[in-house]
Amino acid sequence: MSDIIGFVLPFFGLIFMGFLVARITRQPLEALGWMNTFIVYVALPALFFQLLAKTPFERLTEWSFILGSVVSTYTIFSLMFAWSVLTSRGEIAQSTIKALAAAYGNIGYMGPGLALLAFGNDAAVPVALIFCFENIIHFAVAPMMMALSGDDKTSPLQLVLGVLRKIVLHPFIIATAMGVAAAYISFRPPEPVERFLEYLSGAAAPCALFAMGVTLALRPLNRIPHELAVIAALKLILHPLLCYVVLSWVGDFSETWLFSAVLLAALPTATNVFVIAQQYGVWVQRASASVLITTCLSVMTVTGLLYMIRQGVLPPDLFP
Template identity: 60%
Template sequence: MADIFGLLLPFFGLILIGFVAAKITRQPAEALGWLNTFIVYAALPALFFKLVSRTPIEQLTRVDFIAADLAATYGVFVLIFAIGYFVRRNTLADCTIQGFAGAYGNIGYMGPGLALLVLGDAAAVPVALIVCFENALHFVVAPTMMAIAGGDKRSIGRLAFDVFRKVIFHPFIVSTALGFAVAALAIDTPLVLQRLVDYLAQAAAPCALFAMGVTLALRPLKRIPVEIGYIVPAKLLLHPLVVYLVLAGIGNFEPVWIYSAVLLASLPTATNVFVLGQLYGVWQERASATILVTTLLSVASVSLVLYVVKSGALPANLFP
């Protein structure tokens, strides 16, 4: 466990530093804007480009891995949505945000840094694929569900165009697509460009984790939703378990790919879930509470996942 603690201390320590700094300095939420812009439009895209462009192209075309991961993640989404809609009798819009709270992990800000720290460079490709394809599908599902619920007043044509534009031009997607192109064409990038990309990529994890801590400090816990009783265990325990069972059940993937997917699935609810709730005016405070609670409890749950992964207790093939 000492090794696990050593891995997690700098990781969650950066979140804690951001949290404390925000409490001490009492900067307004708007002050975080430019840091988030740097993370989303420069640092993380540089990291994804670096990871993908330096990978053999045959490793980047694992459609089976992408499909299995998405199926597992949206299996959890459908379960939480169904509980909210059929058992709790919540609105379709509320259930949509609840579903994302249980299945949309903080894979962008927390995923790359943790996976590469724990699993090394071999985790680069599965992490990049998961982050890009899960985010792309989230960008499609969220507005579609809200349009069905009546919370999105755009016409079908306008909605489809806006969703397409958001997916195609998102910095994560663009940088990964460029990485695919460089890898497929075996382009030798100039040394000066490699150095710039490396500098930006090195800043991605510390800046993202610090910003996450600040964000948590700026969203105090105001309301504990009843739904948190099943959403939290679904996100922190059920989601990684389902991802593992699906991928290991198929049994056609390298162990590091499975462990990367499980590790990313164990991460707490993404801050984007609050952004979605705020955008559509539904389940906002409760989404904020879910993010805070899952993040705090993830210190223990992620430690558990790391212990299981590092101990070799997870076979990569359930049916050898």
């Protein structure tokens, strides 16, 4: 167990360092703007492009893997949404945010760094595929459900255009598409460009984790949702378990691909859930609390998951 703790300590240590520095220096959250810009628009896209461009193209079209991952995520979403609608007498907007809190993991900031650290560069392809396809669906589902709730007065055309804009212009998705295209034509950038991409890629995980810690420190924990126990159980325990079973059932994937997907499913609630809640003015403080508390709990659950993987408690295929 000590080797697993030593393995995850630097990872969660970066989050804690960001949290601690933010508490000490008391800089406003807005001061993090350029750091987030660098992470989202430069460092992580460089990481995705560099790793995907070096991957054989045939490995980028594992549709059963993509489908299994998305089905697992949206089964969790549906369970939380249905439970919330039943207990809140049909409140769609709040139920959507609660369902996203239970299903939308921090696969952008935490996912690449932890998966590559745990499983090596071979984890880049499954991480990128899961990130792109799940985010495409998240970007579509959130505004659609808000429109159904009646709180969003956007016209259907504006709604569709807004969704398409978020998908087509997202820097991670652009970088992934360029990486896939480069893999297809076997393109390799010149050595100076390759070295430049390596510098940017190396900064991606440390900067993202530090920024995440700062964000958690500067968001107030004012209202803890009474649904938090259900959200945490679905997000941190049932989601990775379901992903593990579904992917073992639908395909014969490599150990790295399977466990990368399970690890991403085990990550805590994404900070984007708070952003979406803030955008629509729904369940905002509780969404912030869900991000913070599931992140704290994930220190134990993710460490436990990695321990089970390393010790062979979880076989790489339930249905050989």
